[in-house]
Amino acid sequence: MAASIKARLLLSMLGLSSSFAGSTNGWVNGTRRNGITSTIKSSGSDDDDRITLDDRPGGSVESLLEPVPIMPYWSAKRHLTCGNPTPPPPWVPKMAPWRSSPGKLKTANAALVLCLNIDVDPPDVIKTNPCAVMECWVEPHSMPSHKALEVIGTNLQHQFEGLSPKLSYKPILDPSYEDLRRFCTTLRKQAKEDTVLFYYNGHGVPKPTPSGELWCFNRNYTQYIPVSLAEVQHWLGTPCVYIWDCSAAGNLLLNFNNYAQRRDQDNASSGTSDSAVPFSESIQLAACAASELLPSSPELPADLFTSCLTSPIDIALRYHIMNNQLPNIITADMVMQLPGDLKDRRTPLGELNWIFTAITDTIAWTSFSRELFTRLYRSDLLVASLFRNFLLAERIMKNYGCTPHTSPSLPPTNTHPLWASWDLAVDACVRQMPELLKHTEVVNTGLTSSSIRARRQAQAAAAAAREGPHGEKPYTYIPSRFFADQLTAFQVWISRGGSALTRKGPLSLPIASNETPDASEPDQASKGLYMRKDSHLVPRKPPEQLPIVLQVLLSQPHRLRALILLSQFVDLGPWAVHLALAIGIFPYISKLLQAGGQDLRPVLIFIWARIMAVDPSCQVDLCSNGGYRYFANILASTEDSPHPGFPNSSEHKAMCAFVLSAICRDFAHGQQACLRERVFHACFERLSEEDFLLRQWCSLCVGMMWDGNDEIKVFGVDNGTQDRFIVMLSDDAPEVRAAALFALGTFMGASGSSDPNKRGGGGTGTMAHLDERVHFRMEVAVVTGGALAIKDDASPMVRKELLVLISCLVKEWRGFFVACSWIYWEEDQRWRGGDAGSDLLLEEDVTGQAISEWLDSFQDEDVREENKVIMSSFFTIFTILLEFSVDPYHEVAAHAQTIVDYIMALLFESPFMRLEGSSLHIPPAPRERDYYHRSRRSSLTSSPSLTRPPSPNLMRPSLTRNDTMASTISSGVSNTLKRTSSFANALKNLAGGIAFPSLDDSHDKGHAPSHLRSHAPSPPPLHSRHHSPVDNETPPRAPSPNLNFAQYIPPYSRPGTPLGPRGSIYSRSAPASPTSSWSSTVGQRPLDFLPSDVMEALMEEDMERLRARRRHQQQPLLALGKRQPASPAESASSEGGNGNVVLGLGTGAGIRDVLPLKSRFYDWCVEYFKEPQMRQAEADESGSIEYNYQAWRQQRNEKVQSETQAQVEIAEGRPWDKPVTQLHIMGVPLSMAFHSFDPHIVVANEVNVVSVWDWSKKRQLASFHNGNPKGATITSAQFINQDVGGLVLISSADGMIRLYRNYDPATSNTPVQMVSAFRGLNDIVRMQRGSGAVINWKQAGGFLHISGDTRIIRVWDAHTETQLLDMATKSDSPVTTISSENGPSSTVIAGFADGIVKVFDRRLDEDDSVVRAYNEHYGWVQNVRWHPHLPGQFLSASMSGEIKLWDIRGTDRAAETWVPFADGIAAFDVHGQAGVFASCSAPTHTNWKTQKIVVQSLAHLNMLSSIDQATGLTTPPTRSWPSQYIPRSSSLVFHPLEMLYGVGTPDGTVRIFGSKLT
Secondary structure (H helix, E strand, O other): OHHHHOOHHHHOOHHHHHHHOOOOOOOOOOEEEOOEEEOOOOOOOOOOOOOOOOOOOOOOOOOOOOOOOOOOOOOOHHHHHOOOOOOOOOOOEOOOOOOOOOOOOOEEEEEEEEOOOOOOOOOOOOOOOOOOOOEOOEOHHHOOHHHHHHHHHHHHHHHHHHHOOOOEEEEEEOOEHHHHHHHHHHHHHHHOOOEEEEEEEOOOOOOOOOOOEEEEEOOOOOOEEEEEHHHHHHHHOOOEEEEEEOOOHHHHHHHHHHHHHHHHHHHHHHOOOOOOOOHHHOEEEEOOOOOOOOOOOOOOOOOHHHHHHHOHHHHHHHHHHHHOOOOOOOOHHHHOOOOOOOOOOOOHHHHHHHHHHHHHHHHHHHHOOHHHHHHHHOOOHHHHHHHHHHHHHHHHHHHHOOOOEEEOOOOOOOOOOHHHHHHHHHHHHHOOHHHHHOOOOOOOOOOOOOOHHHHHHHHHHHHHHHOOOOOOOOOOOOOOOHHHHHHHHHHHHHHHHHOOEEOOOOOEOOOOOOOOEOOOOOOHHHHHHHOOOOOOOEEEOOOOOHHHHHHHOOOHHHHHHHHHHHHHHHOOOHHHHHHHHHHOHHHHHHHHOOOOOHHHHHHHHHHHHHHHHHOHHHHHHHHHOOOHHHHHHHHHOOOOOOOOOOOOHHHHHHHHHHHHHHHHOOOHHHHHHHHHOOHHHHHHHOOOOOOHHHHHHHHHHHHHHOOOOHHHHHHHHHOOHHHHHHHHHHOOOHHHHHHHHHHHHHHOOEOOOOOOOOOEOOOOOOOOOOOHHHHHHHHHHHHHHHHHHHOOOOOHHHHHHHHHHHHHHHHHOHHHHHHHHHHHHHHHHHHHHHHOOOOOOOOOOHHHHHHHHHHHOOOOHHHHHHHHHHHHHHHHHHHHHHHHOOOOOHHHHHHHHHHHHHHHHHHHHOHHHHOOOOOOOOOOOOOOOOHHHOOOOOHHHOOOOEOOOOOOOOOOOOOOOOHHHHHHHHHOOOOOOOOOOOHHHHHHHHHOOOOOOOOOHHHHOOOOOHHHHOOOOOOOOEOOOOOOOOOOOOOOOOOOEOOOOOOOOOOEOOOOEEEOOOOEEEOOOOOOOOOOOOOOOOOOOOOOOOHHHHHHHHHHHHHHHHHHHHOOOOOOOHHHOOOOOOOHHHHOOOOOOOOOOOOOOOOOOOEOOOOOOOOOHHHHHHHHHOOOOOOOOHHHOOOOHHHHHHHHHHHHHHHHHHHHHHHHHHHOOOOOOEEEEEEEOOOOOOEEEEOOOOOEEEEEOOOOEEEEEEOOOOEEEEEEEOOOOOOOOEEEEEEEOHHHOOEEEEEEOOOEEEEEEOOOOOOOOOOOEEEEEEEOOOOOOOOOOOOOEEEEEEOOOOEEEEEEOOOEEEEEEOOOOEEEEEEEOOOOOOEEEEEEOOOOOOEEEEEEOOOOEEEEEOOOOHHHOEEEEEOOOOOOEEEEEEOOOOOOEEEEEEOOOOEEEEEOOOOOOOOEEEOOOOOOEEEEEEOOOOOEEEEEEOOOOOOOOEEEEEEEEOOOOOEEEEEEEEOOOOOOOOOOOOEOOEOOOOEEEEOOOOOEEEEEOOOOEEEEEEOOOO
């Protein structure tokens, strides 16, 4: 269902589209995703396009006029992953952190050292005449030298303040050696651990020496004093940024690095360090190389490098005038008067500065590595400005023979294509200068003595004075189209294949040096995801305009369009989100949450959902800056609120709920902040919304809010939230049911943390406001309600979440489960012993007496009755666990086996082992019967090979029924079952006839040392995972699901694993109980206490655990940061509890604390916000391989249908004895089905093997085992979803339904995988001669009908994966065949073993759904089929040999009867298109070597063909059939469309015949 709304999320921003279509450029591209069509307005288009969105159940948009293709069933994401997060593709790199490292730069102050010595030229520099003389845009010779030096220093400070105004700048003018040292040391002391900027202008001193010495003066300015870089490093320390503006500046850069490396090596060898930052990591910018001189062109300033770094716009304008032909009226002095303010983007100067920032950022991002870009451009404002401006310096100075250098070194960027865009923007601005300045009086503030900032301030004041009385200006500046054009380019990239994958190369996504793909071998479960032809493809190289989009967010006119494009970019996947964050989008997006614009809400929510899905650490930022309130307000808004909702508001509210849940995850401050903003209340109010996505995420948000938070749990209980979630367990959406279970799981103590090692615990917390008794009942009621509602759910994803919930109850109330397991064990042994005729276990009803005595300890009748109910709840949950331990879906079974084996291990460690008369040491008696005795066996037999530990060598002290114990028990809240005469039968009914496995002596040998085995009886071992209870054969395993991640966790440690506080090593034998008071060996007499005493102690121990938990009034144990107990024995200890209660009775130190289980459902749900939602799915993308394949299939299917329809009339009068092909399978082919369109046939034998064949090529495509328990054979095999390829649906006699995919190697190079599996029938009645389970699949509507050895016909809804209804058969005879009418009809017909055929109507009440009954057959009805042409008529055939035609509109008598074989019919079928039917004779003792197949016409009522074929039998048939549930040894089935039919014979031969059409 989640896939059905993929495309509607951002495209729902038509609310903003309506206000946006008339002003700026609109959406990109028209997309269709999962039936969602969107026509999106293209940039620059004048067409008035419309956006239309389709509807889905629970949606909020209008429906399309054109029909939407039906989604195939069992093909959603949940069926491929079962709630497991999908492993990333092999090409995904390990993304570098986008945040700056903890040691990022933070510049505190700056030393601006000017060594000019105006009017005195240095001795090693020969200047040209004329030459460059201007310093900081000041002519030094126009005023006295000392005055000029001060003005230059002031201007330089102002220029640096333009880069970062908050820093403290200290101009150091013509310093002496002592002054330089003093200032440097002072600045380092002031900066502390922060960065110091050291700027050095050496235009008035000699060039730096090759050995790395710069120059300053003596105090009298009579000598040049050399200063070693080693000294400068010592004075300034680290971190530092150095700017060298002098000729031969490369000498300083190179020698600085040499000194730095030497100093770092000395510090490393001595173990001392002057600073935490190495000297070699200092940042340097040098004006030229070691052998170069600075440019001396008179048109340029002498400090060209400094001008580029500190006033880039002015030098760029001057450079543009010098190197481009412009009208003569535009001069260099004119461009220096460009009006505006650098910080006002609406002015010409501010716009140019804005464009320059965007271009240099983009050049750097596309040219430098991600790490270098983040370090230089995203760590410090001053450093980022310097390096942006450095790109301009490199471009300009390289034209004058200088090559600026940096450390770290940067690749050249002076020829980057974006410089052409800069030139265009500058040219467009400069050409407006004459008009801008036409009526402007030249503001003469003394060009030679004032700073540029002062001149512009004066110019702005003059411009304001020139405005007319109404503020009219003489000329309006035409803004640049740069940003609009760049957004258009970005839009073109997205709409023209930006989302498409490509091969690795120059056009693919670059991988940074530390972003290497994960080279580890993926596990077998995840290989199937990427074993495709396009697995080598990677995302395309991102567009160059991404940093420009970031800059555009600062502009109000372009902001909405930029956000929309940005949302489309981040929708491409996590890699795109990482890139956007690395660019620096986060602070801008954060600030936009403070904006009040309603049109930005949908797109901001969309972007933030992607950000939180990729990087949950942003939760801290949203919590600290109050951004969570933005999402909380939208989630809580209603249509009646001052700011009503927007289109598709429910889906955007779901995104808000996700963002808020991510804020709460693993973050207590986030939980409290959301609670204060009434997020819990808002989520609770929306649990009944129509949109399933909103219901799902509101449930998950509540689950994250009260995860480990007692206060919020109390708030939820006061509002009845847990009861609301139990009601939601009947929701139609499996995702919502799983989300509700997830929320209940965290409520009960499961952990929703992203840390896989954090399992949780602590139940529902303290609940101090509840009575202890009420608290206990609430926990039991929550899990019982969930278990009863979900135990029969068809979705394995939902069943997995139920087991997580149950594991929470088992952890907190394990004493009750130990008692239940003991009761079950003893009753099962009694039942087995009684059935086997043994008197060993029938002497005394141990469990009944124990329950009776335990109940008698309660004086109050109400308490006694209450305890009966609660104990029955525990027992019901225990039997559900036993059923799940043999679940057909592997992950569900693994989880259940973990819980059941944990309980059984506790049982074997409990005092029940030492009871007199206990049968725990007696292996269950073997049963050689059908699957009913093992189909729901405990996972005691399904665990990895581990041997139960030997009996403890120490004996617990005796427990006697004294007043103290009685009062202790009676004061608590305990549970029980009332002993009745039918308790054993009730137990078997509850448990579904579960039987523990037989024990093989070989498992007892060799595991425990002989000195341990010499002691008195030891309990049975935990057997290997697939050990059969009937024999030693390991039954074959069914194919695994796509992602089979759930692993069984044994209760005992693996060999070599230390356990317990003593550090002991336990291999296959667990340690003895740690309780030191056990003083006798096992070989002595049993302990002299009663079973009811053990039950009392175990249950009181659970109550003490509850009391200890309730004493923590603030937060649960784990939330307070305390260590999680390593074993149940540790967690059983009670602080300050009742000293009369012996704790640890039901626990052992050698048992691992493996509960509660860990859910991965939340992470799976988060993937929804990582997947592209605004572009078409691959199967919907025109031209893709999948699209072309499905288009070809559709055309091919239509052709097959038309061709076969034309053959129908011919085939109805022609013979059907044309041999087509012959196949040979292993076993007897009892169940067969043809694929409607592919030349495939699925065949199931009498045991457990399913094979799929290409009958046209006589080639086997796949063969696999179905995983049935022994004795439960396959009863049906069918193809479903045949239009799009198909799945194989298999039913077995134990009521299990399994679905498989990837059976055709031509369309998939992965092995066969299980798609889903569930128990179709759970109340099978044991019959002497039953049919097991029979099914009928109705593709139209997705209904699965299943019945058999039961008194109902259950209808499953494949769309919701729930039971739709149970139609009562009103018969004690098993159903043998089911058939549903084609099309939308609700009519179902069923045949019974007693010969009756009944017609059912699904629209009627379940108990009154039988509308007709026909009883003319004399025996087992083999098959019923609808008439291919005449509505309301159907045919039925029985084993006795008669075939009848019925008309449901007529009388109760058959309209026609045929008796083709007097000795009975083995198989019968009717063609789905042609009016013919076929029957096969049953082998008899007189005629068993051949079988006759007769094909007859319904239209002409005559026989068309008769074929005698060999059965392959060598002896006459016995009275038993190959399968006890299918009373035949052969099979017959028609092709659904083509004029073919297949016949299977007992020798394993499948013969396919066809009609002789020519």
